[in-house]
Amino acid sequence: MNRTFNLSALVREDLQDMIPYDAPYYADVIKLDANENPYGFPPEVLNQIFREISAGDLCRYPDAAALTLRKCLSDYILVKPDNIMVGNGSDELILNLMLAFASGAKYAVATPTFSMYGVHGRIASGTLLEVPRLDDFSIDVDGLINAASKPEVKVVVICSPNSPTGNAVLPGEIEKVLRQANAIVVVDEAYNEFGGESCVPLLDSYANLVILRTFSKAFGMAGLRVGYLLADIRVINELLKVKQPYNLNVFSQAAACAVMRNLPPFKDRIKNILQEREKLFEELSKIPGVKAFPTQANFIMFRTALPADKIYNGLLGQGVLIRNVDGPLLPGCLRVSLGTAEENRIFMEKLKSIIKSG
Numbered sequence: 001m002n003r004t005f006n007l008s009a010l011v012r013e014d015l016q017d018m019i020p021y022d023a024p025y026y027a028d029v030i031k032l033d034a035n036e037n038p039y040g041f042p043p044e045v046l047n048q049i050f051r052e053i054s055a056g057d058l059c060r061y062p063d064a065a066a067l068t069l070r071k072c073l074s075d076y077i078l079v080k081p082d083n084i085m086v087g088n089g090s091d092e093l094i095l096n097l098m099l100a101f102a103s104g105a106k107y108a109v110a111t112p113t114f115s116m117y118g119v120h121g122r123i124a125s126g127t128l129l130e131v132p133r134l135d136d137f138s139i140d141v142d143g144l145i146n147a148a149s150k151p152e153v154k155v156v157v158i159c160s161p162n163s164p165t166g167n168a169v170l171p172g173e174i175e176k177v178l179r180q181a182n183a184i185v186v187v188d189e190a191y192n193e194f195g196g197e198s199c200v201p202l203l204d205s206y207a208n209l210v211i212l213r214t215f216s217k218a219f220g221m222a223g224l225r226v227g228y229l230l231a232d233i234r235v236i237n238e239l240l241k242v243k244q245p246y247n248l249n250v251f252s253q254a255a256a257c258a259v260m261r262n263l264p265p266f267k268d269r270i271k272n273i274l275q276e277r278e279k280l281f282e283e284l285s286k287i288p289g290v291k292a293f294p295t296q297a298n299f300i301m302f303r304t305a306l307p308a309d310k311i312y313n314g315l316l317g318q319g320v321l322i323r324n325v326d327g328p329l330l331p332g333c334l335r336v337s338l339g340t341a342e343e344n345r346i347f348m349e350k351l352k353s354i355i356k357s358g
């Protein structure tokens with residue numbers, strides 16, 4: 001036994017009051033909390049992946065450069081493979097961006113937004129500078145330009161369509177920031193397949209633009225953890241310095257390639273989700289006292305006259321898990337992901353009954 005071991009003398013002081021990220025896991029609930037694709041993987045694509053992977057593949061390390069996948073993505077996005085980097089979910093790429101550029105510096109984020117920018121920025125020893133969105137959740141362009149012009153700010157993050165608010169930013173607004181920024185401007189387009197205009201056409205003109213994408217939402221691969229980013233090769237070369245060598249496993253690489261080669265079933269699923277979005281938005285808006293916020297993503301943020309906790313717990317008690325995003329920037333707000341037609345019907349039925357019983 002080592003009696004002199006003193007853990008508290010070894011831990012990072014700046015992380016002492018940090019609470020580890022916790023994603024609640026409940027078996028047997030209707031899961032509408034994480035903006036996943038509710039339709040499951042097309043069996044024919046799954047079979048194709050299993051056919052492609054041989055036992056030999058599994059005992060070797062994966063291609064660290066994920067060249068085949070980057071070529072598939074290049075055909076999909078029309079951006080050269082050299083300008084593409086893949087990650088173990090876009091979460092990992094956010095961490096890489098923060099480690100490569102924001103460590104010991106400041107990073108500006110248009111808030112309220114996805115929490116992982118703050119989590120990974122902190123892990124990388126960066127300091128968060130919040131640039132609050134305006135009342136309609138559009139970005140504060142002048143505020144972001146101001147932040148991005150400070151020499152100590154190395155990264156600016158804008159999510160579009162934004163989670164959890166659902167609104168998208170026009171590329172013209174982002175271009176104003178890009179033009180004046182001395183920082184890397186990250187545009188997280190995780191929900192781009194569901195709406196909003198992409199910033200991809202700006203890539204050739206702005207070496208400081210980084211676009212993040214994921215296979216977790218439109219392509220139903222949240223369980224396989226594949227994300228990618230698009231950027232100038234010089235930016236990618238910096239990111240490669242902090243990348244885990246074999247970050248994307250053999251199976252995930254093969255699965256993402258199979259998705260790229262079989263887009264029609266995924267496009268059908270996206271179409272269904274968009275139809276459900278319209279239906280659910282209309283139904284939510286009809287409930288007295290409920291405000292549903294317009295969305296371009298696969299989720300809807302809403303507020304009711306009751307406390308958000310009461311709605312969240314009431315739904316969970318009846319087997320429906322959504323996200324409570326209530327807080328100073330989003331008072332009383334909740335976010336529901338679009339599920340299948342049946343899941344959405346059950347959610348609406350339970351929500352109405354909770355509101356009715358007050």
Ligand SMILES: Cc1ncc(COP(=O)(O)O)c(C=O)c1O
Nearest residue numbers: 089090091114163190214216227
């Ligand atoms: C805006 C945004 N970016 C990134 C992610 C993370 O995606 P991934 O599963 O690729 O790590 C999410 C997941 O919810 C998200 O909402």
